[in-house]
Structures are given as structure tokens and as C-alpha cells.
Amino acid sequence: MDATGLYPNYTAGGFNDLGQAINAAIAMLPPSALSPHAGEVTIGPGIFYSSTTVIRPQQVTIRGSGNGTLIVFLPLTGLFAIDGDGIGSAGSGGWSDLRLQGPKNTTNPTATADAFFLGGDPKGIIAPAANMAPFSNYNNVEIGYFHTGVRIGNNVWDIGLTQCRIHDNVNGAAVEPYVTNVGEVLGFFNSQVYNNSSHALYAPGGRFPAIGWTAVGSAFDYNGDGIHPTIVGQMRSITCHFEQKHWPIWDGQHIDFGSSVVIVGT
Numbered sequence: 529m530d531a532t533g534l535y536p537n538y539t540a541g542g543f544n545d546l547g548q549a550i551n552a553a554i555a556m557l558p559p560s561a562l563s564p565h566a567g568e569v570t571i572g573p574g575i576f577y578s579s580t581t582v583i584r585p586q587q588v589t590i591r592g593s594g595n596g597t598l599i600v601f602l603p604l605t606g607l608f609a610i611d612g613d614g615i616g617s618a619g620s621g622g623w624s625d626l627r628l629q630g631p632k633n634t635t636n637p638t639a640t641a642d643a644f645f646l647g648g649d650p651k652g653i654i655a656p657a658a659n660m661a662p663f664s665n666y667n668n669v670e671i672g673y674f675h676t677g678v679r680i681g682n683n684v685w686d687i688g689l690t691q692c693r694i695h696d697n698v699n700g701a702a703v704e705p706y707v708t709n710v711g712e713v714l715g716f717f718n719s720q721v722y723n724n725s726s727h728a729l730y731a732p733g734g735r736f737p738a739i740g741w742t743a744v745g746s747a748f749d750y751n752g753d754g755i756h757p758t759i760v761g762q763m764r765s766i767t768c769h770f771e772q773k774h775w776p777i778w779d780g781q782h783i784d785f786g787s788s789v790v791i792v793g794t
Contacts, residue, residue, distance in 0.1 A: 529553040531590075532572040540579035546571070546599055547580030547608070554588055562618045563587040571597050571626060578602065582609040586618045586661060592626030594668065600629045601674075604639040608674075610654060611646045612661030612683070619663030619686075630674035632697070643674045643697075648682035650706045655681065662686055672696045677724075679704060685712040692719040694728075700751065702730040715742040722749040729759045743768045748777075 531546065531553040538548035553569040560566035566587035573596030584590060592599075601608045608628060611621075623644075632639040644666075648659035660683035670693040671677040677694045678701040680687075694700040700721045703710065721728045728751035729741045740762045747769040751758045758770070758777045770777050 529556050529567065530570050530572070532570070532574070535576060538580075541602060543577040543579065543602065545579045546576040547578040547582050550578075550582045550590060551580065554583070554585065557588065560587055560618075562615050563613070566621075571599075573597055575600065578608065581607050584609055584611045584621065584623075585613045586611075586615065586621050586664070588621045589624060589665075590622075590626075591624045594625045595627060595670075597626040598629060599626060601641060601643075602631060603641055604631050604636055606641055607645050607654065608641070608643045609645070611644055611664055612648070612655065612659045612681075614656055614659050617660055617662045617683075619661075620665075622665035622667065623669050624665070624667040625669075627670040627672075629672055630697070632673045632675065640675045642676045642679055643671045644677070645679045646681060646687065647684040647707075647710070650682055650704055650708070657682055659683065664688075666690070666692055668692065670695075675699070676702050678702070680707070680710060680714065682707050683709045684714070685710060686715075687713070688715045688717055689719050690717045692716070694719070694721045695723045697724045698726045699730050700724040700728045702727070711740055713742045714740065715744070716746045717744050719743075719746045720749070721746065722751065724751045727752060727758065727760060729763075731760055731762075740764060747771070 531549045534549040538545040557565040557567040569590045571592045573593040575598045646661040648657040649655045662685045664687045666689045668691045674697045676699040677697045680703045728748045742764045744766045749771045
């Protein structure tokens with residue numbers, strides 16, 4: 529289902545609203561055995577403006593046209609997309625081949641809008657606490673100029689960010705406090721995480737036993753401000769690159785159930 533053709537039909541704040549167009553395209557997708565909507569939504573090349581939060585069910589993939597697809601999220605607060613639903617661990621969908629630009633810049637330095645929220649909200653505000661988003665895939669997606677690029681809630685595991693570029697946010701990716709049923713592989717593969725002002729990857733203390741960041745062939749450059757560590761949480765790194773002007777790079781002291789770091793060929 530092509531969202532590009534629906535784009536001019538929706539307006540918000542004087543701009544055509546791609547978020548509404550994507551949600552409308554998702555609603556037109558056929559059901560699967562588990563989900564009321566399953567399949568692929570496509571976005572053509574161009575610059576698109578979005579003001580409405582996209583609600584992406586687990587079995588839906590939203591695919592752009594590569595670097596030629598740029599989505600500009602206009603609100604200073606809120607979320608570009610909420611990924612997941614309450615149908616169980618159906619998984620397999622995600623986002624692919626697009627660039628996503630948030631509102632945080634020199635004109636709006638205090639903007640707090642986030643890009644993606646995955647799974648259930650432990651507080652039940654953003655999404656029901658029981659929502660799930662396992663096996664989500666993000667391929668060739670650029671995420672920049674948000675407060676947090678990827679927020680991870682309840683019931684999220686085995687997710688992959690492949691050939692992604694996450695930069696110029698406050699946090700590249702962060703796990704919500706007091707999540708449940710989260711871990712295994714929260715993975716970055718051949719990706720670049722750079723110039724995020726506070727943390728590249730952040731898993732704060734709370735009631736979770738095994739939040740594990742995994743990175744393979746990825747680069748983490750110039751994240752943090754010399755006070756905050758680049759990575760907070762358990763870390764497994766294979767043939768990755770770390771570069772910055774200030775220490776520390778990794779901090780595991782906030783993990784309630786112990787912490788570990790495995791670094792191979794880095």
C-alpha cells in the first residue's frame with residue numbers, strides 16, 4: 529500500500545501530514561492470521577512532513593526509497609512512531625530505507641520529541657503495558673535530531689538495527705525504567721551511532737535482569753559530553769569501533785542484577 533499518494537489528503541499545521549497518510553495506508557492492509565492489518569506500506573522519494581504519531585502494528589513494514597526519502601517530524605514534543613501491539617509475539621515488521629529528522633536544532637534546542645517507542649509502556653501512558661514489539665527490524669534508517677532515537681519498553685527482544693545511522697540526538701537508544709520481559713538481543717549491526725549529546729545507549733537502573741546491548745561491526749563515535757558514559761548497561765561488542773574525546777565509554781554500575789561487558793576484536 530503506497531502512502532505517498534495519500535499524503536496530500538491530510539494536512540496539519542499548514543503542512544501535508546505523512547503520519548496520517550501512513551496510518552491510513554496501514555488501515556487498508558489486509559489481515560493475517562494473527563493481526564487485523566499485515567503487509568507493507570511504501571513511501572516514494574521526496575521530502576515529507578509529519579505531525580501525527582504513526583501506530584505501526586507488529587506485522588507491518590514501512591519502507592521508503594532509500595536516502596531519497598526524508599521525513600521531517602514537526603512537533604517539538606511527542607513521538608514520531610509507536611511500534612507494537614497487543615496481539616502477542618507476532619513480530620517480523622519494522623522500518624526500512626528512509627531518513628528521519630526531528631525538531632531538535634539550534635532554533636528549538638529544548639525540543640523533547642522522540643523518534644520510535646517500541647513495545648509496552650510500563651506506566652501505561654504511551655501504549656498499554658502489555659503491548660509487544662519483538663523481532664522488529666530497522667534497516668538503513670537514519671534517525672537524527674530527536675531527544676531519543678529509539679525508546680524500548682516492555683516485551684521487546686531480538687530487535688535489529690542494521691546499517692542504521694543514529695546521530696545528533698540526546699540519547700541514541702534508551703530502555704525505559706522498570707521494563708519487564710526485555711532483553712536477549714537489542715542489536716546494532718553495521719550501524720553508526722554518533723554525536724549523541726548524552727548517551728549512545730542507555731539502560732538505567734530498574735527491575736530487569738538482563739538488558740543486553742549487542743553490537744557487531746558498528747561504530748560509536750563522539751557520544752556523551754565527558755560526564756555521561758557513552759554506553760550504560762550490559763554490552764556485547766564484536767569488531768566495533770569506539771572513538772571519543774572524553775571517558776568513560778562504558779558504565780555498568782547502574783544495573784541492579786550485575787553487569788558485564790564482552791568486547792572482541794574492537
